Amino acid sequence: MIEHADIDTELIPILDKVSDPEIPVLTILDMGVVRYAKLVDDVVLIKITPTYSGCPAMDVIADDITTAFKKAGYKVNIDLVLTPAWTTDWISEEGRDALEKYGIAPPLEAEADKDALLGNKKIVKCTNCGSQNTNLVSQFGSTACKALFQCEDCQEPFDYFKCLK
Amino acid sequence: MKEEIINSAFSSPLGKMPKGQKGLLYNYILGIADNSLILGQRLGELCGHGPSLETDIALTNISLDLFGQVRSYYQYAAKIANNGSNEDTIAMMRPEREYVNVLLVEQPNTDFGYVIARQFLFDVYHFMFLTELQNSKNETLAAIAKKSIKEVSYHLRFSSDWIKRLGDGTQESHKRIQNAINDLWTYTDELFHQTTADKKMIAENIGVDTLKLKETYYHNVSEILNEATLDVPELKYFQKGGKQGIHSEHMGYILAELQYMQRTYPNMSW
Numbered sequence: 001m002i003e004h005a006d007i008d009t010e011l012i013p014i015l016d017k018v019s020d021p022e023i024p025v026l027t028i029l030d031m032g033v034v035r036y037a038k039l040v041d042d043v044v045l046i047k048i049t050p051t052y053s054g055c056p057a058m059d060v061i062a063d064d065i066t067t068a069f070k071k072a073g074y075k076v077n078i079d080l081v082l083t084p085a086w087t088t089d090w091i092s093e094e095g096r097d098a099l100e101k102y103g104i105a106p107p108l109e110a111e112a113d114k115d116a117l118l119g120n121k122k123i124v125k126c127t128n129c130g131s132q133n134t135n136l137v138s139q140f141g142s143t144a145c146k147a148l149f150q151c152e153d154c155q156e157p158f159d160y161f162k163c164l165k
Numbered sequence: 166m167k168e169e170i171i172n173s174a175f176s177s178p179l180g181k182m183p184k185g186q187k188g189l190l191y192n193y194i195l196g197i198a199d200n201s202l203i204l205g206q207r208l209g210e211l212c213g214h215g216p217s218l219e220t221d222i223a224l225t226n227i228s229l230d231l232f233g234q235v236r237s238y239y240q241y242a243a244k245i246a247n248n249g250s251n252e253d254t255i256a257m258m259r260p261e262r263e264y265v266n267v268l269l270v271e272q273p274n275t276d277f278g279y280v281i282a283r284q285f286l287f288d289v290y291h292f293m294f295l296t297e298l299q300n301s302k303n304e305t306l307a308a309i310a311k312k313s314i315k316e317v318s319y320h321l322r323f324s325s326d327w328i329k330r331l332g333d334g335t336q337e338s339h340k341r342i343q344n345a346i347n348d349l350w351t352y353t354d355e356l357f358h359q360t361t362a363d364k365k366m367i368a369e370n371i372g373v374d375t376l377k378l379k380e381t382y383y384h385n386v387s388e389i390l391n392e393a394t395l396d397v398p399e400l401k402y403f404q405k406g407g408k409q410g411i412h413s414e415h416m417g418y419i420l421a422e423l424q425y426m427q428r429t430y431p432n433m434s435w
Contacts, residue, residue: 053234056229082311082312083304140226144229144316
């Protein structure tokens with residue numbers, strides 16, 4: 001189920017300029033971390049939610065949002081909310097495409113994800129050559145949200161964005 | 166153990182401690198969060214020292230998740246205390262006796278077997294605990310639990326997987342993981358001990374009744390150990406004390422490293 005974020009359309013162009021510091025091809029809107037953005041009495045109220053609890057990018061994202069809105073002449077107030085908890089379902093279609101082009105395989109559905117991470121099935125598609133003949137190297141990767149895979153056909157190692165539900 | 170007496174014998178550098186219902190909730194939150202802080206610190210010691218690149222990254226990733234969860238708990242605790250403390254002072258400025266983590270999580274990284282055994286014995290508990298905490302009457306704790314359990318399910322999968330690999334691996338790996346399980350078993354019973362704060366919060370439908378989890382815990386742990394061709398230890402006497410602030414000799418060394426910067430350069434920040 002996708003829970004829609006409550007965002008004023010006039011604020012979207014500004015939020016769209018803020019990208020994820022660890023995955024710069026994704027905007028924070030593509031990531032789905034912005035849950036609420038409204039202009040109330042001259043102040044922009046924003047609620048963001050972390051992908052993973054320990055994600056160090058959250059502080060940077062909050063700073064970048066503040067800078068972007070200040071530049072546009074707004075006062076801004078940012079709240080970090082934990083509920084409802086972020087899920088990879090909130091990554092937009094554009095976001096999933098951007099991830100794949102960038103070299104990160106987008107998250108599979110929950111059951112398929114389990115099979116992939118336990119090495120039961122070869123279903124994660126190589127971002128380099130498209131082959132599904134890929135192997136899990138490590139359940140944990142360069143950041144909390146990723147696992148490490150390697151393609152058996154082109155030998156290229158690549159990241160897989162883990163499903164979080 | 167009379168935890169009230171122990172705690173009142175030390176004046177906390179954090180300022181005035183909350184009393185009554187607030188104080189119980191505050192202590193209850195620390196009882197959850199300190200486990201994750203100390204285990205996270207232990208895992209952090211392995212950064213750059215893991216037995217392979219993949220396990221090194223995995224263990225520090227788990228550490229990062231735990232620290233992230235700890236931040237949410239301590240931020241909430243600081244809000245309740247309302248005494249000028251914050252997540253950093255709660256994490257780094259308390260004397261040893263005020264940390265209420267269980268003894269299991271402070272046990273050293275003797276070898277990879279001990280690291281995995283400690284993680285596994287904690288993860289099984291942690292996952293069960295958070296499953297229940299999601300239903301807490303306290304909305305903040307329920308929200309933190311809902312967020313954390315997604316991460317902890319990955320931790321549990323990782324450690325269970327390694328228990329099986331080591332147990333059902335070579336003679337040497339089997340021997341070492343069995344030794345680690347045998348040695349750490351004595352710290353498992355404490356996971357289910359209840360302090361005054363625990364009991365009061367359970368009565369309020371805020372806390373998790375850990376006693377109800379105990380049987381399933383040992384059942385789940387035994388199942389994985391059996392699958393890993395490992396023996397389930399049988400023990401009559403168990404170690405306890407961490408939840409009352411009475412720690413093993415390892416705790417001082419952990420805190421020395423954890424607190425060094427804040428003690429040497431008070432109030433320093435990034």
